[in-house]
Amino acid sequence: MLRLFLFFILVTFNISMVQAQKLKKRTQKFGNYKEVFHIDKATKFRSGESYLLNVLTKDTLAIGKYHNSSRSGVWRFLEDKTGEVYMIYNFSSDSLIFLNGAMVADSFLVKKEAEYAVENVERPLLYIGAKNEIKRTIAQDLEIPIEVMKEGKVGMSILQYFVDDKGNLSGPKLISGFCSEIEQSTNRKVLMLPGKFLPAVVDGRNVASSFFVRINVGFLGGRLLSKEDIPPYIEHVDIQYGVKVNKGKKVTVRHEIREVDFSEIK
16 A cells, blocks of 8 residues: 555646646736746746736735637636626636626626617626726836827827627727827737627627727826716726926926717717
8 A cells, every 4th residue: 555655646746747848827017916837848838837926915816727729617806906706717618607696897888789888787898807907908118209208299099899799899089199100009919818708798689799999198197087987888098208308498398188978989
């Protein structure tokens, strides 16, 4: 019996060593967040366990596994501030296991006949991922062109995206242009999101819906929009920078932010 037990321990150890040799641990930091994942040394694909952390609170925001750079198996996603479970999703069976209804909106921008309007919903459009993952993904390494900072420009880019009743993403439609480089970079990040979308539900059926990505470029210390100011169908990202004043010369900046009434967008 002892020999059998020792043999089992040896086999388990060898398997662990082989797996460790195949996978390489990587850590990626952005803002207050850190993602820890593994790369298959042979294929260079993400593989094995992965988790997302808030480095300030030490809370885990997402945990699961990758297979060939795609999320697989059961993933748990948690809310950033409270640590409560936000969503549990099985990517292998493509099924929603749990959703915290208190953390999702009861109205959303959905397609009604030929137009989009804000309506009461049984379930809003959901991105299958950590709470606010879309905003964090967009903000990650989103650089402001040096020309924008040199000229002291501030402004807002707004892109509109569409998700059909099967969860397929399309777009973007440019609603307000400020900087084409920022807009192109934002779109690349949206299209590369590792998760998928669950369509909005109205009267028991899946419906097409729409959401906006709004990038506000301003100065450090400027006013940020409060959470209450932002409807659930707008993914808002603030990007701020500082302008250096040489030899005490006063710099006058003309604000170029254009106000947009989202209720009038069809």
